[in-house]
Amino acid sequence: MSDSNSLILARQLTKRFGDLTAVDTIDFEVAKGEAFGFLGPNGAGKTSTMRMIGGVSPVTSGLLTIFGLDPARHGPTIRARLGVVPQADTLDLELTVRENLMIYSRYFDLSWREGARRADELLEFVQLKERSKDKVDELSGGMKRRLTIARALINSPELLLLDEPTTGLDPQARHLVWDRLYRLKQRGVTLVLTTHYMDEAEQLCDRLVVMDKARIAAEGSPRELIDRYSTREVLELRFPIDEQPALDGNLNDLAERIEVLPDRVLLYTGDGDEAIAAVHRRGLRPETALVRRSTLEDVFLRLTGRSLID
Amino acid sequence: MALMAGTLHVVEYNVLVFRRIWRGSIAVSFFTPLFFLAAMGVGLGGLVNRSSGGVNGVPYLDFLAPGLIAAACVQTAAIEAMYPILARIMWDKTYEAALATPVTISDLIRGEVVWITIRMFIVAAMFWLVMYLFGVGHSLASLLAIPASILTGLAFATPIIAFTATRRNDNGFAAINRFVIIPLYLLGGTFFPIAKLPLALQVLAWATPLAHGVALARGVVLGNVSASDAALHAAVPLAYFAAGLIIARALLMKRLAK
Numbered sequence: 001m002s003d004s005n006s007l008i009l010a011r012q013l014t015k016r017f018g019d020l021t022a023v024d025t026i027d028f029e030v031a032k033g034e035a036f037g038f039l040g041p042n043g044a045g046k047t048s049t050m051r052m053i054g055g056v057s058p059v060t061s062g063l064l065t066i067f068g069l070d071p072a073r074h075g076p077t078i079r080a081r082l083g084v085v086p087q088a089d090t091l092d093l094e095l096t097v098r099e100n101l102m103i104y105s106r107y108f109d110l111s112w113r114e115g116a117r118r119a120d121e122l123l124e125f126v127q128l129k130e131r132s133k134d135k136v137d138e139l140s141g142g143m144k145r146r147l148t149i150a151r152a153l154i155n156s157p158e159l160l161l162l163d164e165p166t167t168g169l170d171p172q173a174r175h176l177v178w179d180r181l182y183r184l185k186q187r188g189v190t191l192v193l194t195t196h197y198m199d200e201a202e203q204l205c206d207r208l209v210v211m212d213k214a215r216i217a218a219e220g221s222p223r224e225l226i227d228r229y230s231t232r233e234v235l236e237l238r239f240p241i242d243e244q245p246a247l248d249g250n251l252n253d254l255a256e257r258i259e260v261l262p263d264r265v266l267l268y269t270g271d272g273d274e275a276i277a278a279v280h281r282r283g284l285r286p287e288t289a290l291v292r293r294s295t296l297e298d299v300f301l302r303l304t305g306r307s308l309i310d
Numbered sequence: 311m312a313l314m315a316g317t318l319h320v321v322e323y324n325v326l327v328f329r330r331i332w333r334g335s336i337a338v339s340f341f342t343p344l345f346f347l348a349a350m351g352v353g354l355g356g357l358v359n360r361s362s363g364g365v366n367g368v369p370y371l372d373f374l375a376p377g378l379i380a381a382a383c384v385q386t387a388a389i390e391a392m393y394p395i396l397a398r399i400m401w402d403k404t405y406e407a408a409l410a411t412p413v414t415i416s417d418l419i420r421g422e423v424v425w426i427t428i429r430m431f432i433v434a435a436m437f438w439l440v441m442y443l444f445g446v447g448h449s450l451a452s453l454l455a456i457p458a459s460i461l462t463g464l465a466f467a468t469p470i471i472a473f474t475a476t477r478r479n480d481n482g483f484a485a486i487n488r489f490v491i492i493p494l495y496l497l498g499g500t501f502f503p504i505a506k507l508p509l510a511l512q513v514l515a516w517a518t519p520l521a522h523g524v525a526l527a528r529g530v531v532l533g534n535v536s537a538s539d540a541a542l543h544a545a546v547p548l549a550y551f552a553a554g555l556i557i558a559r560a561l562l563m564k565r566l567a568k
Contacts, residue, residue: 056409079410079411080411086403086406088403090402091402094327102326103322104411107316109315
């Protein structure tokens, strides 16, 4: 990836709050048109990284450029070309749905007329046209999220930053948000998002970094990461609670790698069905046995020894 | 963005919010001075005038009304600089939303100060009108009581915004009201001359912007203030305003640009 093509470039990027190092010398680049993700558990440093990219939070040390510009010196210029969907809703409860978009268009110095045109277009895009005169209070969580996304798009940004875009939403609302984000990606908008949901990362991201404890643990496409850090299939076995500790390593030779979790045992193998047969031949009787494909959750477990959502 | 565009948009935001409440707010701005001047100025003032022939050689209503304009602006400024600002910092986080756009922290502060100025203008202009209807301040110069009162309010607005920028909840606001705004209102020269206070309190009163603002507003309405006194009475509130502005900006930077 050439630098001229990088919308975001970070080298040895670090953020400290007093004694706490929230982001520790990370390197990454985001290319134009890409959907790029930061995957990691809460507290991994994802939000701090996003706030530095958004030009709101000063960089402690290292290099960071957005559109080739330094956020410390060109904050307003950078932000004029960015859309930001923050983790917690920051919608204005004193204004209506449409007024929230109108005043935001003014913050980007658009005319009232242009703001009105875009507000109506975006309310259509996020399927909130019927709610335009309602107060924000009256919206559901999923609707608020969509309104926040519409607001972030009012300046037709080249780069959209989304911090945990679907946290707290029910499955139906999540799919609607994913669908809208997918459409934006198709239109050429560069997406940068943080998530602790592996399915979200797999759905939306062309490329991602796995973050853990302020560092980047791995980088690649979801497929590459799975190929590199996991096996094709995973056999999940559940045993009666008192039997699981007694297994004591006697499954070890049945898979390339074994993870023993509190409630189940994961056998990483190229052929899950063959592994089940082998388990049964040993006379073991798990309560349930499930063969599935590897996911980013398995990658995270391999890299950190912990699951994504504790 | 042009230097003042962001500031203008923050003012526009406040106008958008105010649109919902402007009728009630303007009605309050008219009736409050009406009741105050009727009760304190005419009612209580009648007693004062009969027993002592007015205050400092003028009827009590004439003494009282101009100072009340300044005090009303201080109260407006204090309220606007507390709850709405804290809501935007931490309850609704709308400043965070604004700062994700080209709007800067300086725009936020300038915009809020301009808006508080507009709010105080409404309050002071209505108050002046009521005062005029009561027969006080029938001179062109008495209109200067409006800017004098707004300046007095601004001397409280920026220090209180600075205070608000440090708050994690609204507990401190009641304390500011109880221990700063109300004592100053009662003892700062609005209702009786500061010279009637014990000496220590006189010194304290003259260190605050309210005493000077009240003296300035009263002076221009009664037409009995010298240019040099007027300059001093303007300089003290202005100094509070300027210092408050610098500190408020620094504290908001610390709070919002972490």
